[in-house]
Amino acid sequence: MNSKYNPYDNVLSVVANAAGILGYSKSEYEAINYPERELKVAVPVKMDDGSVQVFEGYRIQHSTSRGPAKGGIRYHQNVNLDEVKALAAWMTFKCAVVNIPYGGGKGGIVCDPTKLSVGELRRLTRRFTAMIAPIIGPDQDIPAPDVGTNATVMGWIMDTYSMLKGHCVHGVVTGKPIELGGALGRGEATGRGVMLTTLNILKAMKQTPSDATAAVQGMGNVGSVSAKLLHQQGIRVVAVSDVSGGLYCADGLDIPDIISYLSAKRGNTLDGYKREGIRFITNEELLELDVTVLVPAALENQINETNADKIRAKIIVEGANGPTTVEADEILNKKGIVVVPDILANAGGVVVSYFEWVQNIQSVSWSEEHVNEQLKEIMDRAFDSVWDISQEKHTSLRTGAYLIAVKRVVDAKNMRGIWP
Numbered sequence: 384m385n386s387k388y389n390p391y392d393n394v395l396s397v398v399a400n401a402a403g404i405l406g407y408s409k410s411e412y413e414a415i416n417y418p419e420r421e422l423k424v425a426v427p428v429k430m431d432d433g434s435v436q437v438f439e440g441y442r443i444q445h446s447t448s449r450g451p452a453k454g455g456i457r458y459h460q461n462v463n464l465d466e467v468k469a470l471a472a473w474m475t476f477k478c479a480v481v482n483i484p485y486g487g488g489k490g491g492i493v494c495d496p497t498k499l500s501v502g503e504l505r506r507l508t509r510r511f512t513a514m515i516a517p518i519i520g521p522d523q524d525i526p527a528p529d530v531g532t533n534a535t536v537m538g539w540i541m542d543t544y545s546m547l548k549g550h551c552v553h554g555v556v557t558g559k560p561i562e563l564g565g566a567l568g569r570g571e572a573t574g575r576g577v578m579l580t581t582l583n584i585l586k587a588m589k590q591t592p593s594d595a596t597a598a599v600q601g602m603g604n605v606g607s608v609s610a611k612l613l614h615q616q617g618i619r620v621v622a623v624s625d626v627s628g629g630l631y632c633a634d635g636l637d638i639p640d641i642i643s644y645l646s647a648k649r650g651n652t653l654d655g656y657k658r659e660g661i662r663f664i665t666n667e668e669l670l671e672l673d674v675t676v677l678v679p680a681a682l683e684n685q686i687n688e689t690n691a692d693k694i695r696a697k698i699i700v701e702g703a704n705g706p707t708t709v710e711a712d713e714i715l716n717k718k719g720i721v722v723v724p725d726i727l728a729n730a731g732g733v734v735v736s737y738f739e740w741v742q743n744i745q746s747v748s749w750s751e752e753h754v755n756e757q758l759k760e761i762m763d764r765a766f767d768s769v770w771d772i773s774q775e776k777h778t779s780l781r782t783g784a785y786l787i788a789v790k791r792v793v794d795a796k797n798m799r800g801i802w803p
């Protein structure tokens with residue numbers, strides 16, 4: 384994270400803007416400016432060399448007004464309280480905009496998972512799970528993967544929680560391995576949602592996928608699947624990047640080949656990929672390419688007041704959470720660049736997590752085809768509602784999404800009578 388920007392201030396500013404348009408007085412929405420519960424833990428781990436290292440971890444529940452808290456767990460060296468608070472709040476508004484019965488939560492551990500052995504990661508995850516166990520559970524708060532975590536980590540969480548309870552609790556976490564009750568389709572769900580959203584925005588703007596080009600920042604879970612599925616839809620993906628830098632080819636990159644390279648390479652990074660006609664570019668250059676669609680799918684604050692003016696994409700589909708700062712958003716709006724906000728564009732992951740939880744608590748299993756059909760239905764409906772309100776109120780898509788989400792969260796809070 385770029386430490387110059389506080390992502391939680393970003394959340395507060397966007398919420399205040401939507402609440403103002405909705406005509407709420409400060410006291411009517413004040414409560415949603417504060418996370419309901421913040422848990423900070425110090426996690427001691429026996430390292431492979433016999434020493435003990437203590438890691439700082441968080442689980443934050445921003446809101447449970449519309450249902451249990453829901454959201455991922457991040458392992459990254461830059462994790463901090465304000466980042467996790469922002470990520471938790473974005474989950475609240477994301478679940479509200481796609482209208483699934485959850486509030487929002489998020490967790491994180493300050494660590495660099497690429498520098499830990501599998502054994503260290505497993506011990507860290509198990510101890511962290513035990514320390515947050517009092518506040519998680521299928522009816523309370525359901526974690527899932529985020530940056531630096533994956534299905535294997537979710538499996539360890541499920542096992543640790545189940546051992547503490549004395550019975551198998553599949554529904555405590557989503558994004559698990561299929562063998563442990565994971566949903567078919569969850570692994571690709573966020574990228575699939577990004578692809579569906581991209582098709583929706585192109586259609587709304589009367590553009591054809593085969594005439595469109597795309598650049599994707601981040602080649603992890605979200606970025607790589609987004610790139611793969613956009614490529615499959617006939618969109619020319621001209622650039623991709625990750626923490627090691629980027630690749631560019633004006634004629635379009637061979638995305639399946641890049642993904643095979645990444646999965647075979649130790650550390651899963653793009654550096655060292657050499658093919659004819661491909662040029663290496665920096666992450667900064669990627670963001671400033673003249674493409675139809677830019678998909679930032681790495682970390683927060685990538686598009687900020689220092690580079691917003693140089694962005695040449697016509698459309699930004701936010702695969703990452705919080706990739707655009709408030710200042711940059713204003714600049715992009717003035718330039719006429721259409722931004723499909725994170726809480727809508729990357730909601731595919733949590734939607735399929737919801738399907739996983741539903742299957743777990745009912746002990747049923749759905750086919751991947753059914754999962755993908757239901758996902759499309761929810762993503763299309765959410766897109767249409769955001770598009771329509773933005774057209775009606777003459778706002779950006781981000782403001783439109785927050786008008787829907789903030790109203791749903793505030794209404795739920797009021798109906799429950801949490802405040803007078």
Ligand SMILES: NC(=O)C1=CN([C@@H]2O[C@H](COP(=O)(O)OP(=O)(O)OC[C@H]3O[C@@H](n4cnc5c(N)ncnc54)[C@H](O)[C@@H]3O)[C@@H](O)[C@H]2O)C=CC1
Nearest residue numbers: 529530531573601602603604605625626681703704729732
């Ligand atoms: N995994 C999920 O289901 C969901 C993830 N997200 C969001 O999507 C974003 C990416 O998450 P994942 O793909 O899960 O993480 P990941 O850990 O699988 O991948 C992260 C990617 O970003 C790259 N990266 C890291 N720092 C970078 C930098 N400074 N510049 C360029 N690339 C950089 C990494 O090399 C890697 O390719 C995050 O903002 C996350 O919160 C949002 C919804 C769901």
Ligand SMILES: O=C(O)CCC(=O)C(=O)O
Nearest residue numbers: 454455527529732733736
């Ligand atoms: O699948 C989930 O529950 C949440 C995924 C997530 O952390 C996110 O959407 O940012």
